[in-house]
Amino acid sequence: MKKGQENRTDLPKAATGIKGFDQISEGGVPRGRTSLVFGGAGCGKTMFAMNFVANGATTFNEPGVFFTFEENREKLIANMRSVGFDLAELEAKKKVVICHALIGSEETTQAGAFTLDGLFIRMRSAIQKVKARRVALDTIETLFSQLKDENTLRREIKRLFEWLEEQGVTAVVTGERGEGMSTRHNLEEYVADCVVFLDHRVQNQISTRRLRIVKYRGTEHQTDEFPFVIDRNGFWVMPVTSLDLSHPASKEIVSTGVKDLDEMFAAGGIYRGSSILVSGTAGTGKTTIAASFVGGACARGERALFFAFEESKDQLFRNMAGIGMRLDRCEQKGLLRYCAVRPTVNGLEAHLVKMQRMIDEFDPKFLVLDPMTNFLSVGTTDDVKAMLLRLIDHLKQRQVTSLFTSLTEGGSPVEKTDIGVSSLIDTWLLLRDIEFRGERNRGIYVLKSRGTAHSNQIREFVITKQGIQLQDVYVGPEGVLIGSARARRIREEQERQQREPEVRRRRERLLAQKLRAMENQISLLRAGFEVDEDTLRERASNEDNDNLELLNRAEVDYRQSIVRGSNNRSTRTKKRGAK
Amino acid sequence: MTSRVKKDWQLRLYIADESGLSRVALQSLKEACEKYVQGHYQIEVVDIEKQPDRANDDDIIAIPTLVRLEPGPKRRVVGATDVESFAVALGFPPLGAIGTRERESA
Numbered sequence: 001m002k003k004g005q006e007n008r009t010d011l012p013k014a015a016t017g018i019k020g021f022d023q024i025s026e027g028g029v030p031r032g033r034t035s036l037v038f039g040g041a042g043c044g045k046t047m048f049a050m051n052f053v054a055n056g057a058t059t060f061n062e063p064g065v066f067f068t069f070e071e072n073r074e075k076l077i078a079n080m081r082s083v084g085f086d087l088a089e090l091e092a093k094k095k096v097v098i099c100h101a102l103i104g105s106e107e108t109t110q111a112g113a114f115t116l117d118g119l120f121i122r123m124r125s126a127i128q129k130v131k132a133r134r135v136a137l138d139t140i141e142t143l144f145s146q147l148k149d150e151n152t153l154r155r156e157i158k159r160l161f162e163w164l165e166e167q168g169v170t171a172v173v174t175g176e177r178g179e180g181m182s183t184r185h186n187l188e189e190y191v192a193d194c195v196v197f198l199d200h201r202v203q204n205q206i207s208t209r210r211l212r213i214v215k216y217r218g219t220e221h222q223t224d225e226f227p228f229v230i231d232r233n234g235f236w237v238m239p240v241t242s243l244d245l246s247h248p249a250s251k252e253i254v255s256t257g258v259k260d261l262d263e264m265f266a267a268g269g270i271y272r273g274s275s276i277l278v279s280g281t282a283g284t285g286k287t288t289i290a291a292s293f294v295g296g297a298c299a300r301g302e303r304a305l306f307f308a309f310e311e312s313k314d315q316l317f318r319n320m321a322g323i324g325m326r327l328d329r330c331e332q333k334g335l336l337r338y339c340a341v342r343p344t345v346n347g348l349e350a351h352l353v354k355m356q357r358m359i360d361e362f363d364p365k366f367l368v369l370d371p372m373t374n375f376l377s378v379g380t381t382d383d384v385k386a387m388l389l390r391l392i393d394h395l396k397q398r399q400v401t402s403l404f405t406s407l408t409e410g411g412s413p414v415e416k417t418d419i420g421v422s423s424l425i426d427t428w429l430l431l432r433d434i435e436f437r438g439e440r441n442r443g444i445y446v447l448k449s450r451g452t453a454h455s456n457q458i459r460e461f462v463i464t465k466q467g468i469q470l471q472d473v474y475v476g477p478e479g480v481l482i483g484s485a486r487a488r489r490i491r492e493e494q495e496r497q498q499r500e501p502e503v504r505r506r507r508e509r510l511l512a513q514k515l516r517a518m519e520n521q522i523s524l525l526r527a528g529f530e531v532d533e534d535t536l537r538e539r540a541s542n543e544d545n546d547n548l549e550l551l552n553r554a555e556v557d558y559r560q561s562i563v564r565g566s567n568n569r570s571t572r573t574k575k576r577g578a579k
Numbered sequence: 580m581t582s583r584v585k586k587d588w589q590l591r592l593y594i595a596d597e598s599g600l601s602r603v604a605l606q607s608l609k610e611a612c613e614k615y616v617q618g619h620y621q622i623e624v625v626d627i628e629k630q631p632d633r634a635n636d637d638d639i640i641a642i643p644t645l646v647r648l649e650p651g652p653k654r655r656v657v658g659a660t661d662v663e664s665f666a667v668a669l670g671f672p673p674l675g676a677i678g679t680r681e682r683e684s685a
Contacts, residue, residue: 101638106653111668112604112660117595117642118627118634125631147641147657 011193011218014062014134014170017055018048020237024222025213029194031170034161036191038175038183039198044209044230045174046070047083048198049136051235052172054085056134057095062170064134065126067099067119069142076100083234097126110148116156120163132169139174141185150185158190181214193217199225208347211237227349236353247396249273254401257296258289260461260470264446266453270427272365273399274450275392277421279406280431285442285463286405287311289429290368291320291327292468293403298330302365307355308340309374324466337362348379348387356394364400371405372421385421392424426450434460434483441483444470460486532561588612588620589649590669595642596628604643604659611662615671645669 013027022028029035029052037045046068053064068076076098077087090096099122126132140160143153164171173191178184181197188195195215201208210225228237250272255262262269270276276293278286290306297304308316316338317328330336339358346354359367369391375384388404395402404421422428428447433440444461446454460471460483471486536554592608594601605624612620627634627642637646645656647669656668 099635101640106655108655108657109668110657111645111664112658113600114641114643114658115595115598115600116640117598118593118639118644119641121595121627121631122634122639125635143640149658 013219014056015060016048016052016172017059018051018235018237020226020228021211021235024224024226024237025194025216026220029170029172030216030219032165032168033193034164034171034173034191035194035196036173036175036183036188037196037198038177038187040177040200043177043198043200044228044235045198046079046138047230047235048196049138049172049174050076050080050085051083053096053134053136054080054087054090055234057090058085062133063095063097063130064136065097065099065123065130065132067101067123067126067135067137069101069137069139072100072102073098082232083230084232085234094130097130097132099123099126108146110146114147114149114152116143116153116160119160123160123164124167127167127169135164135169135171137171137173139176141176141183141187144185154185154190157187161190188215198228208349227352229347229349229353231350231353233357247273247393248399250399255296255300257292257294257299258468258470260459261292261444261468264455264457264459264470265449270401270449271451272401273396274401274426275395275424276401276403276427276429277406277425278403278429278431279408281408281433284431284433285461285468286407286431287316287370288320288323288463288468289431289444290370290403290405291316291325294327294336294366294368295320295325295330295467297366297401298327298333298335301335303334303362304330304336304366304368305358305362305364306336306338306368306370308338308368308370309343310371312340313338322465323463323468337364343374343378346378348375348383351375351378352387352391355391359394359398359400363398367395367400367402369402369404371407373405373407385424388421389424422448432458434458436483437485439483532558587649588616588669588671589623589647590620591623591625591637591646591648593625593627593634593637593639593642593644593646596626598642600659601643604645607660607662607665608645611665611669611671614662615666615674 012031013025013029014031015022015028016025037048039045050066053066056062056064066076071079080087087096087098091098101119123135127135140157143157144150147153161171161173173187175183175185175187177197178186182188193215194213194217197212197214199210199212201210209228209230211228212225213221213223226237228235230236252272253267253269254272255269256265278289280286287310294304294306306316311319317331320327327336327338331338337358341351343351372384372388375387379387392402404425406421425448427449430445430447432443432445434443442461442463443458445456445458462469462471539550539554590608590612592605594605608622612622625633627639633639641657643657643659645665645668647654647656654669656665660668
């Protein structure tokens with residue numbers, strides 16, 4: 001109990017030590033008062049009362065008296081041993097006294113007026129014996145079937161409760177459920193402070209237990225029904241860990257275990273402690289994705305917990321070894337714990353409790369539930385959703401990254417998950433079959449991812465011997481190409497690239513040829529010029545320098561020779577000459 | 580009938596202190612025994628205030644509680660009542676059955 005709560009309410013409380021109950025009752029039952037726990041047969045009221053006493057003796061150093069009207073000592077001790085308490089030892093250590101009043105075993109006649117002084121005196125002596133601070137009476141209503149004088153019994157029970165209060169002990173009395181929300185003999189009339197109702201109902205052949213605080217005077221409490229279980233660790237009310245959504249949010253990014261997939265997120269992975277949903281139809285690779293995440297976590301040296309509802313351990317390990325993931329080695333290193341269970345083995349509450357306990361024991365960093373849709377075989381959609389909500393809350397409190405797979409029915413819109421848990425999920429990966437040109441390919445895309453930018457592409461992924469690989473997106477003229485269409489496009493591209501050097505070589509050769517032709521022509525022209533030059537110079541030396549007429553003629557010759565020469569050359573030059 | 584009257588009546592009365600009901604019960608019981616099974620009965624009075632463990636051993640809740648140990652089977656009678664009601668509850672033989680035999684044998 002927190003200090004703040006103690007200040008807020010004047011009512012001091014005694015923790016029952018029952019997991020979850022102390023939470024929803026903000027600290028336990030009212031200290032020094034009598035509380036009533038009632039319900040139908042087999043609802044767990046004895047267990048509640050016994051846990052209250054036994055926890056008091058073992059955990060809170062408050063010895064107790066357990067007064068039973070229904071079971072004998074041996075039976076009670078055996079029952080409590082099955083849920084982890086050694087009453088015989090507690091009794092030997094003078095921490096607990098068990099008293100019984102099996103008055104039904106003998107023929108009893110009620111002949112006249114009586115009191116319950118026998119009960120008072122025994123109670124007093126028992127309380128004194130161990131200096132008890134707690135008392136449980138289970139169930140005092142049995143007296144009504146033995147002793148017919150109801151008025152006397154009522155008076156005496158009222159007196160007993162008052163007397164217990166005077167003794168300063170915290171008491172829990174149990175009662176049988178009568179009609180409606182009351183005990184058969186209206187014990188609640190005498191218990192003013194705290195009334196707890198336990199219910200045991202069977203839905204679809206699976207039983208669930210619920211607890212509700214009907215009344216708790218002078219204190220805040222949760223009025224909802226809470227599922228609870230009774231198992232080898234006692235009485236458990238479902239912990240509702242984050243009633244106020246106050247779980248921490250990590251900024252740490254962790255890898256998904258698939259490099260290509262990490263790259264689809266701008267942050268390079270997913271947030272630690274976030275929840276991931278992988279949904280898809282049958283055979284889209286959900287379990288493989290989940291196993292990849294596990295492999296990634298184990299590779300980082302983190303512990304991972306794998307809850308499987310479809311595949312056995314051997315089966316999954318073999319299958320994953322086939323694609324290069326050695327989960328068996330992860331297990332050998334103690335990094336992986338694999339729990340395969342049939343969903344129908346337990347009710348939802350029992351599943352939740354078992355999972356939570358496993359989480360608390362193993363303390364994993366990563367958890368897989370594969371597939372969560374199998375829970376629908378043991379509960380309604382709302383029940384499953386409520387359970388997952390609690391589980392995810394629990395995981396977030398512990399900063400465990402979690403992955404849930406969901407099997408969607410073929411043909412139904414994939415965005416509509418069966419359990420409608422989207423609101424609980426941070427990252428949603430959608431796997432889908434893409435049928436295209438007579439073949440089926442796997443596609444993956446990020447439908448949502450809170451708090452990180454992510455790729456909006458549908459990526460094709462293939463399961464290879466080295467695990468999952470995402471193919472590069474290939475956008476062709478017809479859109480995104482997948483499967484063999486993509487492969488063909490890539491091949492064409494490769495062929496084109498192989499052809500390229502050949503083309504270049506030929507182009508170069510052609511250019512070289514043209515260059516050579518041009519140089520040939522240049523040298524021809526140069527030779528012609530030299531001849532002309534020689535002729536001209538010879539004439540100049542042979543004849544008079546001032547023979548202008550000759551010079552003029554030579555000029556004319558030259559011009560004509562240019563025109564003539566140009567006529568013999570290429571077409572381009574001819575055109576220029578014509579101009 | 581004959582086999583029954585031959586047996587002794589072993590009775591145990593649990594009382595608490597000397598409360599009114601306990602006193603009434605003890606008084607009525609003694610009278611009933613004297614009246615119906617004179618000389619063939621034995622009453623043990625257990626004051627559980629003084630011996631609380633005895634109450635534990637016999638699962639005593641209500642006070643007064645009368646336990647008929649013999650003749651068997653064990654039977655409990657809860658509450659303080661008058662002479663005749665005790666006689667009926669304990670299954671005493673009719674008036675005179677035991678006294679007559681006593682006188683005959685004497």
